[in-house]
Amino acid sequence: MANLNGALIGCGFFAVNQMHAWGDIEDASITAICDRDPERLRIVGDQFGVARRYTDAAAMLSAEKLDFVDIATTVGSHRPLVELAASHRVPVICQKPFAPTLADAKAMVTACADAGVPLMVHENFRWQSPIQAVRAVLDSGEIGTPFFGRISFRSGYDVFSGQPYLATGKRFIIEDLGIHILDIARFLLGDVSSLTARTARINPAIAGEDVATMLMDHQSGATSVVDCSYATKLAVEPFPETLVEIDGNDGTIRLAQGYRLTVTGRNGTTVRDVSPPLLPWASRPWHNIQESVLAIQKHWVGCLASGEEPATSGADNLKTFALVEAAYAGAASREPVRIDSLLT
Numbered sequence: 093m094a095n096l097n098g099a100l101i102g103c104g105f106f107a108v109n110q111m112h113a114w115g116d117i118e119d120a121s122i123t124a125i126c127d128r129d130p131e132r133l134r135i136v137g138d139q140f141g142v143a144r145r146y147t148d149a150a151a152m153l154s155a156e157k158l159d160f161v162d163i164a165t166t167v168g169s170h171r172p173l174v175e176l177a178a179s180h181r182v183p184v185i186c187q188k189p190f191a192p193t194l195a196d197a198k199a200m201v202t203a204c205a206d207a208g209v210p211l212m213v214h215e216n217f218r219w220q221s222p223i224q225a226v227r228a229v230l231d232s233g234e235i236g237t238p239f240f241g242r243i244s245f246r247s248g249y250d251v252f253s254g255q256p257y258l259a260t261g262k263r264f265i266i267e268d269l270g271i272h273i274l275d276i277a278r279f280l281l282g283d284v285s286s287l288t289a290r291t292a293r294i295n296p297a298i299a300g301e302d303v304a305t306m307l308m309d310h311q312s313g314a315t316s317v318v319d320c321s322y323a324t325k326l327a328v329e330p331f332p333e334t335l336v337e338i339d340g341n342d343g344t345i346r347l348a349q350g351y352r353l354t355v356t357g358r359n360g361t362t363v364r365d366v367s368p369p370l371l372p373w374a375s376r377p378w379h380n381i382q383e384s385v386l387a388i389q390k391h392w393v394g395c396l397a398s399g400e401e402p403a404t405s406g407a408d409n410l411k412t413f414a415l416v417e418a419a420y421a422g423a424a425s426r427e428p429v430r431i432d433s434l435l436t
């Protein structure tokens with residue numbers, strides 16, 4: 093396959109992981125970078141040896157001949173940047189959260205569809221190898237048909253020192269973290285028909301909610317609970333592990349802290365260590381997320397080569413984003429929210 097020529101927009105905290113991962117992918121290179129902050133541009137450009145640097149994305153799109161752009165800015169700039177890429181007919185990856193509102197996200201999907209360019213949301217959590225291991229057990233039929241799931245992320249980790257903007261937004265845990273866990277619920281149990289939510293703010297120093305509990309009806313008939321907290325102080329800090337419990341009519345799956353996967357099913361009980369590998373550039377405890385960044389970026393390159401729609405395409409991610417909107421609406425009204433009414 094020809095080497096794809098990509099550009100990164102946004103050289104902040106998380107983009108460094110994306111740059112490391114691009115360095116591990118033979119068929120793609122980042123040949124230009126953009127950040128409106130010259131200091132971030134210098135740091136990332138020097139670290140990864142990228143000479144072509146821009147402080148303005150429109151200038152970069154006009155000057156460079158690109159096979160894709162990778163947008164790693166925070167949410168407020170996602171819609172204008174995706175629309176800019178679409179106007180240049182350049183395939184585009186956009187970090188999560190996809191957009192500030194579902195209406196913006198729908199407009200972004202339409203812009204890329206009209207331009208005929210692929211759009212993938214960098215929704216990487218489902219690409220974590222422990223989550224892929226759970227999916228493989230479901231696919232094997234070992235536990236039969238799932239009727240219940242609990243997808244849980246509870247932590248007391250200080251995410252605010254690396255990402256200070258997380259402390260200031262009116263929306264916090266559902267928009268930033270819950271979005272990943274809701275996507276995992278969809279990945280494992282299928283699309284959702286209705287959602288009930290409750291939220292709380294335990295940490296008085298932040299503006300948004302740091303606890304969220306969501307009860308979902310899946311179209312398959314399964315019920316799930318997605319629970320997230322950044323206010324949970326445990327003896328052994330699990331960040332950033334997502335724990336999974338799934339019950340099926342023939343057995344159970346438990347992905348427990350420490351990446352221990354226990355499957356009880358048609359062939360008895362097995363216990364496996366499904367710890368993610370520690371990539372050479374990764375650091376604990378982030379290595380689980382860092383490995384998934386490499387996996388999703390490899391998936392993108394494969395999709396560009398084959399013409400296949402990415403698993404977390406913009407169109408797919410509307411169905412995850414609708415759960416975020418439903419959770420905020422449902423927490424405010426204390427009523428269940430129907431998902432199909434948000435997607436029409």
Ligand SMILES: NC(=O)c1ccc[n+]([C@@H]2O[C@H](COP(=O)([O-])OP(=O)(O)OC[C@H]3O[C@@H](n4cnc5c(N)ncnc54)[C@H](O)[C@@H]3O)[C@@H](O)[C@H]2O)c1
Nearest residue numbers: 102103104105106127128129132164165166167169187188
């Ligand atoms: N998928 C994951 O696992 C994961 C983890 C952490 C963060 N994120 C997401 O990554 C995104 C970035 O987060 P971060 O913590 O790196 O933020 P950050 O603030 O550290 O970095 C964002 C960078 O984008 C630049 N920028 C903003 N608007 C721009 C524009 N219009 N043109 C050019 N540059 C612009 C800023 O100057 C900054 O350097 C967020 O959407 C966040 O939710 C994802």
